[in-house]
Amino acid sequence: AGVQLGGKPEIPGVRAIVAVASGKGGVGKSTTAVNLALGLAALGHKVGLLDADIYGPSVPRLLGLSGSKPQLIDGKRIAPLAKWGIVAMSIGFMVPEDTPTIWRGPMVMGALEQLLREVAWGDLDFLVVDMPPGTGDAQLTLAQRVPLTGAVIVSTPQDIALIDARKGLNMFRRVEVPVFGIVENMSYFLCPHCGERSDIFGHGGARTTATELGCDFLGEIPLHIDIRESSDGGAPIVASKPESAEAGI
Amino acid sequence: AGVQLGGKPEIPGVRAIVAVASGKGGVGKSTTAVNLALGLAALGHKVGLLDADIYGPSVPRLLGLSGSKPQLIDGKRIAPLAKWGIVAMSIGFMVPEDTPTIWRGPMVMGALEQLLREVAWGDLDFLVVDMPPGTGDAQLTLAQRVPLTGAVIVSTPQDIALIDARKGLNMFRRVEVPVFGIVENMSYFLCPHCGERSDIFGHGGARTTATELGCDFLGEIPLHIDIRESSDGGAPIVASKPESAEAGI
Numbered sequence: 001a002g003v004q005l006g007g008k009p010e011i012p013g014v015r016a017i018v019a020v021a022s023g024k025g026g027v028g029k030s031t032t033a034v035n036l037a038l039g040l041a042a043l044g045h046k047v048g049l050l051d052a053d054i055y056g057p058s059v060p061r062l063l064g065l066s067g068s069k070p071q072l073i074d075g076k077r078i079a080p081l082a083k084w085g086i087v088a089m090s091i092g093f094m095v096p097e098d099t100p101t102i103w104r105g106p107m108v109m110g111a112l113e114q115l116l117r118e119v120a121w122g123d124l125d126f127l128v129v130d131m132p133p134g135t136g137d138a139q140l141t142l143a144q145r146v147p148l149t150g151a152v153i154v155s156t157p158q159d160i161a162l163i164d165a166r167k168g169l170n171m172f173r174r175v176e177v178p179v180f181g182i183v184e185n186m187s188y189f190l191c192p193h194c195g196e197r198s199d200i201f202g203h204g205g206a207r208t209t210a211t212e213l214g215c216d217f218l219g220e221i222p223l224h225i226d227i228r229e230s231s232d233g234g235a236p237i238v239a240s241k242p243e244s245a246e247a248g249i
Numbered sequence: 250a251g252v253q254l255g256g257k258p259e260i261p262g263v264r265a266i267v268a269v270a271s272g273k274g275g276v277g278k279s280t281t282a283v284n285l286a287l288g289l290a291a292l293g294h295k296v297g298l299l300d301a302d303i304y305g306p307s308v309p310r311l312l313g314l315s316g317s318k319p320q321l322i323d324g325k326r327i328a329p330l331a332k333w334g335i336v337a338m339s340i341g342f343m344v345p346e347d348t349p350t351i352w353r354g355p356m357v358m359g360a361l362e363q364l365l366r367e368v369a370w371g372d373l374d375f376l377v378v379d380m381p382p383g384t385g386d387a388q389l390t391l392a393q394r395v396p397l398t399g400a401v402i403v404s405t406p407q408d409i410a411l412i413d414a415r416k417g418l419n420m421f422r423r424v425e426v427p428v429f430g431i432v433e434n435m436s437y438f439l440c441p442h443c444g445e446r447s448d449i450f451g452h453g454g455a456r457t458t459a460t461e462l463g464c465d466f467l468g469e470i471p472l473h474i475d476i477r478e479s480s481d482g483g484a485p486i487v488a489s490k491p492e493s494a495e496a497g498i
């Protein structure tokens with residue numbers, strides 16, 4: 001049997017589990033989780049991706065797998081879906097897109113436990129978990145029940161997003177999950193016409209917050225049309241610099 | 250007593266209630282709700298703003314009222330806070346910022362009913378309600394229990410945001426609340442250096458969706474540094490063209 005981390009049974013064959021979290025929705029958490037998983041795979045690691053965002057599971061679309069139905073192996077275990085060199089599973093495959101999931105806490109937790117423990121993940125170096133946005137009960141329960149190795153927090157540069165990112169960081173600290181660091185997404189925009197830079201959502205706040213909270217700053221991802229086009233089109237762009245910084249975890 | 254709309258008692262003194270909703274978080278729903286309220290007030294209407302976003306009440310910050318405590322009148326009714334020519338109330342004033350609210354559905358609904366019916370709104374032409382993002386149970390319950398005159402849906406131009414906007418529209422139609430139309434926020438970006446335009450999040454999707462779904466298109470709000478700076482700084486910019494289009498409701 002796997003080593004028990006404070007009462008959270010390990011997942012056999014999975015060496016490290018990394019949560020990707022954010023305080024607020026719409027900061028690019030899922031896009032970053034997908035690119036982190038692909039970045040780690042590009043370095044030669046065996047990688048899985050679990051979409052635990054119960055409010056808006058977007059991994060199926062980001063990988064170009066919308067509407068796919070996972071298969072059962074020997075009637076019990078669930079086979080993850082393979083694409084772009086990783087294996088993936090999402091609560092979006094289990095619950096029809098138009099079913100509201102918000103209040104059904106106990107039911108949702110059951111489904112997430114199933115995704116975690118009943119999927120035939122096989123041997124993985126990393127399992128990246130795309131967490132639900134926010135710092136409420138659902139996130140806390142997940143952080144307590146999943147044997148996380150560490151967490152990456154995604155924020156945009158605005159003060160309001162950083163307030164939420166701090167809450168997320170404090171939540172992980174409360175359940176003794178190490179935080180690898182903060183990524184600043186939509187950090188600046190380089191005009192494709194004249195090359196000048198605009199800090200539409202501000203700039204540099206995440207680096208300052210990381211220093212204040214004593215954790216690493218994992219890099220900046222610019223606001224870029226290609227990131228939006230590729231991620232929404234289901235062919236993820238493995239965004240350059242920060243992914244390699246993160247991939248070095 | 251006020252006229253009952255399908256079992257939802259009216260709020261005495263309030264002529265029209267407009268919900269501002271979005272499918273996904275981070276599209277600028279709260280910023281738009283605040284600007285709509287200020288836009289309506291600038292046209293001479295008496296306007297209130299109710300922040301019902303239980304997941305991330307941001308109206309206190311957007312109005313520069315963070316940390317304010319509402320006062321009780323004659324020990325029972327709650328006095329709304331007045332600023333920028335409107336009166337406002339937020340669930341953020343009632344629940345400390347760091348209390349997770351996600352699973353406590355019944356408790357939250359009780360608090361929202363209190364905000365709706367026990368606040369001394371006085372005589373208002375419009376009460377603008379900033380709804381929680383998403384199309385789950387909380388949104389549905391609110392749409393059923395609040396005597397809404399109509400709803401405005403905020404979306405960004407990306408396909409994924411529009412899929413959610415459609416869900417929101419369908420939800421309002423299910424509970425027979427008229428939808429005034431869709432606003433496209435972050436619709437394009439004009440480079441402050443060279444004046445050229447970039448459609449970072451795409452462009453025009455909301456107009457097409459509005460036509461397909463048979464509802465009005467209320468206008469485009471550009472991605473603009475001033476909107477972010479002013480709204481996050483607590484001094485809302487009454488964003489130009491579309492607000493007047495909406496304000497004409």
Ligand SMILES: Nc1ncnc2c1ncn2[C@@H]1O[C@H](COP(=O)(O)OP(=O)(O)O)[C@@H](O)[C@H]1O
Nearest residue numbers: 025026027028029030031222223224227228231
């Ligand atoms: N750096 C970026 N540049 C441009 N668009 C981005 C970037 N990061 C995310 N996006 C876009 O922003 C939207 C929200 O991203 P998503 O990953 O769904 O956010 P979250 O998971 O935080 O809600 C998507 O349309 C995505 O393509």
Ligand SMILES: Nc1ncnc2c1ncn2[C@@H]1O[C@H](COP(=O)(O)OP(=O)(O)O)[C@@H](O)[C@H]1O
Nearest residue numbers: 274275276277278279280471472473476477480
């Ligand atoms: N048109 C815009 N241009 C620039 N920034 C914007 C615009 N609309 C919203 N924002 C910024 O985007 C962030 C999210 O907006 P918010 O209104 O909180 O979204 P939501 O209520 O949908 O979560 C805020 O920092 C806000 O200032």
Ligand SMILES: [Zn+2]
Nearest residue numbers: 191194440443
């Ligand atoms: Zn330019």
